[in-house]
Amino acid sequence: MKRGxxxxxxxxLAAANPHPETELxxxxxxxxxxxxxxxxxxxxxxxxxxxxxxxAEVDTPEKMVALGEDELKQHIKTIGLFNTKAKNVIxxxxxxxxxxxxxxxxxxxxxxxxxxxxxxxxxxxxNVAFGAETFAVDTHIxxxxxxxxxxxxxxxxxxxxxxxxxxxxxxxxxxxHWLILxxxxxxxxxxxxxxxxxxxxxxAYKPKTPPPKNWKDxxx
Numbered sequence: 001m002k003r004g005x006x007x008x009x010x011x012x013l014a015a016a017n018p019h020p021e022t023e024l025x026x027x028x029x030x031x032x033x034x035x036x037x038x039x040x041x042x043x044x045x046x047x048x049x050x051x052x053x054x055x056a057e058v059d060t061p062e063k064m065v066a067l068g069e070d071e072l073k074q075h076i077k078t079i080g081l082f083n084t085k086a087k088n089v090i091x092x093x094x095x096x097x098x099x100x101x102x103x104x105x106x107x108x109x110x111x112x113x114x115x116x117x118x119x120x121x122x123x124x125x126x127n128v129a130f131g132a133e134t135f136a137v138d139t140h141i142x143x144x145x146x147x148x149x150x151x152x153x154x155x156x157x158x159x160x161x162x163x164x165x166x167x168x169x170x171x172x173x174x175x176x177h178w179l180i181l182x183x184x185x186x187x188x189x190x191x192x193x194x195x196x197x198x199x200x201x202x203x204a205y206k207p208k209t210p211p212p213k214n215w216k217d218x219x220x
Contacts, residue, residue, distance in 0.1 A: 001149045005202045010171035013178040020177035029104040029129040031055045061093035088116025106130045133172040135163040140183025149204030
């Protein structure tokens with residue numbers, strides 16, 4: 001995708017959704033970190049359903065450690081891989097207390113050293129909590145980067161590096177949210193809804209999906 005097309009790509013997404021936000025619910029930086037860890041291989045909606053009551057009671061690493069692994073499992077047992085995730089959440093909470101005074105560090109390298117926190121999770125926390133220009137490449141962004149030609153790459157890290165290189169100002173802070181939401185609701189994995197995509201003409205994906213027979217263009 002050409003530089004000018006990249007600018008117009010994000011310009012349109014920004015116009016349609018000027019203030020994109022994560023769909024994960026949290027009450028502070030710590031609960032955001034926990035929510036992102038829990039969201040691995042799970043839907044945001046599923047995580048939110050499990051954590052609403054939890055975060056009403058537990059919103060600091062100290063409270064999480066006091067809650068304990070067994071009780072945490074009861075709260076998050078509807079989430080995939082909940083046993084491993086509960087162990088990681090307790091361990092990362094202990095690490096935050098021991099190494100960071102109970103605070104979430106505003107440093108990607110420090111975040112990645114926490115149990116259960118990979119590069120994608122660290123990038124999300126850096127972006128949402130601290131406003132960093134990071135690009136958290138999940139399955140949606142990996143798909144869009146390759147499908148559209150925006151940021152092709154064989155690995156999530158390769159796509160991330162392409163985005164770091166290509167995404168222009170003033171779109172860098174919100175870029176990963178626009179891409180995630182676009183992938184979740186329009187540029188879907190199995191059947192991209194090209195007929196209602198606002199960036200379809202800039203996209204390299206050739207077999208554009210036609211609209212269903214009963215679809216009516218709301219602009220007409």
